[in-house]
Amino acid sequence: MTRRPLGQLEAEVLAALAAADGPVSTAELRSRLAGAPAYTTVNTILFRLHDKRLVTRVRAGRHYLYRLAVDEARLVADRMHSHLRFASDPAGVLSQFVRTLSPQEETTLREILAEQPGDHG
Template identity: 75%
Template sequence: MARRPLGQLEAEVLAALAALKRPAGAAELRARLAGQPAHTTVNTILSRLHDKKLVTRIRDGRRYLYRLAVDESRLVAGRMYDHLRYANDPRSVLSQFVQTLSPDEEQALRQILDSLDRDSS
């Protein structure tokens, strides 16, 4: 059975865990999410992420603490690549993406591309 792509709330939970850089419970994660979804919703998302092996969990009394089990940058990059791979016009998609970058993000991208050029020379 094929796995569904990550949903927006799953991605937000993963980003919150990555930002914390330590284990966290559902209540703490819920407080960091936009719109503060229901506690049961956050628990369901965490359970799904655990089933997908994207987070690990440890028992802490009556609750679980969750920790990111994957490299967030690789996960997000993989999602971006999956979307780009299925685009009819990848060049246009890349152009639109670059136009949405902040000046700092654009500078970081230029530095990365420059370093890749130097490494391949």
Template identity: 70%
Template sequence: MQRRQLGQLEAEVLAALSETPDRALSTAELQARIPGDPAYTTINTVLFRLHDKGLVTRERDGRSFRYRIAVDEARLVAGRMHDHLRYASDSFNVLSQFVKTLSPAEEEALRRILEDG
């Protein structure tokens, strides 16, 4: 099994939560939605850290919690991308490399966004 970086797992948990904004999910429900069969305790640790960062809210459900995303995932990810770009010495080259890795669907979406201005 390949180990993920914690930031990647946090992003996957946030993405799973953003798919159900109208419903809070348990740790077990989130564990089932994350590829690669991460441990229950790992998901629970990530959720506690995300809660401490203010990125998720939680509500008591018996002896455990149910979680809901507390931020706009698109803005959060875009902000992280911008932070990385801001610290690059050659942002043109970074953007060029990024665009080369886009799937055809992502490339088309980027073209539409740029055309709509």
């Protein structure tokens, strides 16, 4: 089994919570993640995300049920912008990012840029 960096697992947990119809338990969430991470690992990630106020939790018997507490799109966009802001070559980063988009992602990006005010080329 290949280990993912904690940041990647946090992102996967947040995405799984965003896709959930309601609050989910650690065990339910674990079943939605690729690679079957250990229950304790998922639980640790959830506790960290709760401490960061990215998820909320409610007690359900002896366990907690978790729900996303932030807008996933805003969270991911903020992370992307933060990484871009600290890059020594932001244009190079954006160029590399665009080259790795799927055709559908590229179409979506073009549509979004077309909707924005200003000249985008």
